[in-house]
């Protein structure tokens with residue numbers, strides 16, 4: 001039997017509620033309040049002062065730098081097709097002619113793709129206030145639909161729709177938004193500086209039928225979006241601009257050929273990117289409009305990425321380069337006070353575990369298991385917690401794996417749970433022992449057949465000569481034990 005149980009006898013527990021101030025000073029400062037974080041150590045049977053906890057953390061941030069061995073990662077940039085203005089219009093006609101789509105359908109899917117792209121990058125907790133600036137054509141319609149979906153996704157949209165189209169499709173979209181109490185703001189009522197009132201601006205003024213130079217009032221609105229870029233240098237956070245299909249004011253094929261146009265942070269190309277998208281330099285280029293039938297793709301020789309799972313959008317182009325040192329989250333957590341915490345850490349763990357399960361977290365029982373070999377060289381990996389009580393925490397693994405042999409050499413481990421949406425982590429440290437073989441057997445037999453066979457086939461931590469070896473052995477064992 002390869003999959004067997006381990007139990008860690010608990011020696012140290014640490015319950016940590018994460019709510020530090022945005023930046024952690026290296027030494028304690030008056031900024032630290034008692035509620036900023038709390039650590040509970042049962043080994044010492046006392047609580048560390050919150051500032052001590054934060055200080056430890058900030059000190060360790062500066063103290064350690066590991067040099068991992070990083071494999072060479074090739075850029076897997078796949079070819080992409082770009083449409084001319086004429087091709088875009090032709091595809092539109094084909095979809096709504098011989099292919100039987102209605103404009104309402106396509107607009108709904110386009111607007112949903114825009115909302116999905118926005119919510120993939122700009123989370124409502126941080127980018128709640130959305131302004132959709134909608135033009136007179138279908139691009140404007142996409143903006144109206146996107147705003148409705150964003151409302152349902154938890155954003156707070158407002159609409160600027162200065163040139164309304166009298167067709168029932170558009171009046172319907174307006175009615176739908178009004179029924180959600182989404183405010184419509186006139187150009188005159190919009191602040192000159194849009195940076196204070198909005199976190200996201202959806203640019204849905206013009207799409208692929210744009211020509212010439214923008215006419216009023218859109219020229220002025222585009223100017224306001226351009227001027228946001230000059231605020232960028234002075235303000236820490238400025239509203240992000242999300243352009244629908246075409247950055248408004250850009251030539252559909254040549255892009256921002258005169259310079260001085262808007263520079264969106266996100267472009268959501270619909271159906272396929274238009275030629276101007278080659279000039280897009282922002283960090284987030286997405287494709288939406290998951291409705292292209294194969295005949296259209298073949299006719300226009302469209303090379304498009306496939307959409308993942310059930311998603312309405314897919315990122316195209318390289319993911320943005322991030323400044324890792326600037327990545328941070330503002331933790332907003334309730335206080336964790338000594339008197340709120342159970343004296344028995346197992347009881348406290350049960351409480352937090354149940355809350356994590358109730359909050360809908362996936363794989364609440366996934367935990368990092370850290371071991372070290374006899375030379376004190378540490379290693380870690382995820383395993384699943386399969387039970388716990390006052391005697392310890394139990395998981396299954398393979399005795400012959402790396403972790404298995406490390407635990408034989410050095411029967412001590414650290415476990416770590418991180419429940420991100422709750423801002424909580426639990427650290428557990430202690431000696432490890434094998435649980436009785438009968439318990440292992442019972443658990444093994446409770447597993448699904450596929451997992452049982454998989455565990456036998458998998459020689460954990462060893463090099464696999466090829467995928468087929470695993471498949472073949474899996475097949476063989478499935479046949480061998482077909483009688484149950």
Ligand SMILES: NC(=O)C1=CN([C@@H]2O[C@H](COP(=O)(O)OP(=O)(O)OC[C@H]3O[C@@H](n4cnc5c(N)ncnc54)[C@H](OP(=O)(O)O)[C@@H]3O)[C@@H](O)[C@H]2O)[C@@H](O)CC1
Nearest residue numbers: 106110136137138139206207208209210211213214215245
């Ligand atoms: N299958 C697809 O591909 C799908 C396409 N979809 C969406 O449709 C978009 C194309 O829509 P569209 O054809 O209605 O054109 P769009 O660009 O929104 O605006 C035309 C309006 O703008 C006006 N206008 C033009 N120039 C101007 C100027 N300089 N200054 C001022 N106004 C100007 C023009 O007025 P006109 O000049 O004709 O008087 C007209 O009123 C496309 O990009 C995508 O977002 C999705 O919904 C579904 C799937």
Ligand SMILES: Cc1cc2nc3c(=O)[nH]c(=O)nc-3n(C[C@H](O)[C@H](O)[C@H](O)COP(=O)(O)O)c2cc1C
Nearest residue numbers: 366381382383384396397398401402403404460461
């Ligand atoms: C979420 C998750 C849960 C896992 N659970 C287990 C587990 O319960 N037992 C196990 O042996 N491996 C589990 N694995 C695989 C291990 O992380 C690891 O890849 C494997 O056990 C080999 O580790 P080692 O070479 O360090 O011994 C899990 C992986 C993930 C991502």
Ligand SMILES: Cc1ncc(COP(=O)(O)O)c(C=O)c1O
Nearest residue numbers: 384386396397447448451455458
């Ligand atoms: C290698 C390995 N073993 C065991 C498990 C846990 O499986 P089970 O829930 O059947 O014990 C996992 C889960 O991801 C795993 O990846």
Ligand SMILES: [K+]
Nearest residue numbers: 203206244246
């Ligand atoms: K646009």
